[in-house]
Amino acid sequence: MSITQNTRHNAQSDTSDTPVRGGSSVALRDIRKSLGGSTIVHKLSFDVQPSEFLTLLGPSGCGKTTTLNMVAGFISPDSGSIILDDEAVTSEPPNKRDSTMVFQQYALFPHLTIGENIAYGLKNRKVPASEIRKRVDGALQRVGLDGQEDRYPKQLSGGQQQRVALARAIVVEPKVLLLDEPLSNLDLKLREQLRLEIKHLQRDLGLTTIFVTHDQTEALVMSDRIAVMRDGRIEQLGTPAEIYNSPSNEFVAGFVGQSNLVDAKFLRRDGDRCIVELNDGTQVSVRISAEPTPTSDTPIRVLFRPESLHLIDTTEDASSPSIDGHALEVVNEGDNATVEVEISGGKTITVRVPDPSGTVLPVPGDSVRVAIPSETGLALLT
């Protein structure tokens, strides 16, 4: 998987028929929460910029949903503050906060029609009936469900229900939109389609959004920035490209994208690069982001993304460093193929071959040579 540098989207430049709202900022300061004796969130701080799409990404139990619920007001933090547009809302109940949430299980009111569901938040905000009507119609049109306002939630498919939930959340023009794994109950095709729709809608409206997911692809596709969380802490906060290309540690490298982690020895610093020696004696120049510089002969790990490596002919005299091994498993998926290569020391690394139709793939057992183009690796301290 390759991520091209993703420039921050400028909402103002979007050619959209609806006026773009300014968007609000959200800030969390030293948020701490423990439940039943165990700490779920440790002193968490981060900022969400106006109109930004920020994703909290992590495995289950990492505290991402708890964090979102604290922003919504369903859970109150033990300490710390939550600031919405320069105003502390930490002790406000959810109905007094200008945020709306889209739930994993849709949470549509089953006894109300689609129209009544969407109008619910507007009625609570005392919007005049004529305007409610107009805004409900507009919201339904936005999510492609015009004309469905008299049906009931259980008469719609899962994807349609989640679209209604989205319409219900955006129709009140909240300061911040909270998405709690809204796609995880849908099947793959629908999920792929809906994540683009949500992203498009968010960009159009310039809505400040916090999205919670455990799905790294969703995070990479939809986010302006991603906060990778583990055990109630943020491991790394950055753009999708930063997270993917320069993970700050093995956890982030392993959680986002496919990764080959190869044991190596640190030799010396070389500007912002460094020279490492792999187990078979090959010396490779790799990027290093971590400070401080390790001392010579320190064992480290080097991350190679499968698509940055390629297979070359064993007879070819490599111009770049290479590792020899033999193919264990070859999987051809049509648009790309994956070759598992066993290298010295019994380790396996994965190499992705793009567009395999034009090349001869090895068969399992073949001796192969894996070329490591310079500066594709990243040294991670262990």
Place this chain on the structure above:
Amino acid sequence: MRTVLTSPTKATSVPGRPVPGNNKRRSKLNLGLPGIIWVLAVCAIPTAVMLGTSFFTYEGASVTGPVTLENYTDLFSDSYFRSVLLDTVWMAAAVGVICLILGTLVAHFLVRSNSRLRGLVILLVILPLVSSVVVRTYGWLVLLENGGLINSVAMDLGLIDAPIAFIGSRFAVIIGLVHVLLPFSVFTIMSSLQGVDSSLERASRDLGAGPVATFRRITIPLIAPGLISGFILTFTISIGAYATVAVLGGGSLQTLAVLVRERMVTSLEWGQAAAIAAIILVIGAFVVGLLLSFSRKTRIPGVSE
């Protein structure tokens, strides 16, 4: 009735062991047979006998004339009977409504809270069911009678000058009935509430509704089937309740059930006693039918029963 009044009608089949279709019906009937016989013997036949009795006039144990509607016409032309009838329905409705309100509050606490007091509250709710009717009712008598705990404490504190005559009042009877019937409504409403995803209530709060508005606009409509079942149970039990009414009514408060006993034992008018019992049955059935059809009409489209 989504929660309480459903009966297990689907035959259970063992996975991997095919059951021939034509055997299904017979085996279901065989299994149901003892139950059917039991219901016929202790419920349907006595009810039929009672209904039959209500169409004859009696002198002691012997029938004095042909089939007649006299028992009913006599009763309905008697203004005293009509006032007792209204009183009974009124009290049963009051008990039903009070149980509904208290039951909803208690059930909401039990389902949605994770307080440590939950166990204690469940115990308190169940207690009246497991204690004997005599103990329970005389307990209230001790509390409520003229020289009872409440009156003597209130007089000692100078709150009242003369004892309040609780016993024999509708108030005492309603308290006694609510006490014993509350568990029925609590557990009925609880099972309904457990079926309501708490994220719906959170969504409502999230969209700007306060806790009370959320309860009124989201929770109540969604547990309506449970509320209706709970009301049906408490109302129909109250309308025919005898022991609690007889003791706490102090002999002066009349309800239909007390009247049945009086006609049966004191004045030996068996035909009239049967007619009053039949009237209780009809009122109960009428209310059940009315509420069930209402509940069917308010069913949420797309939601399977």
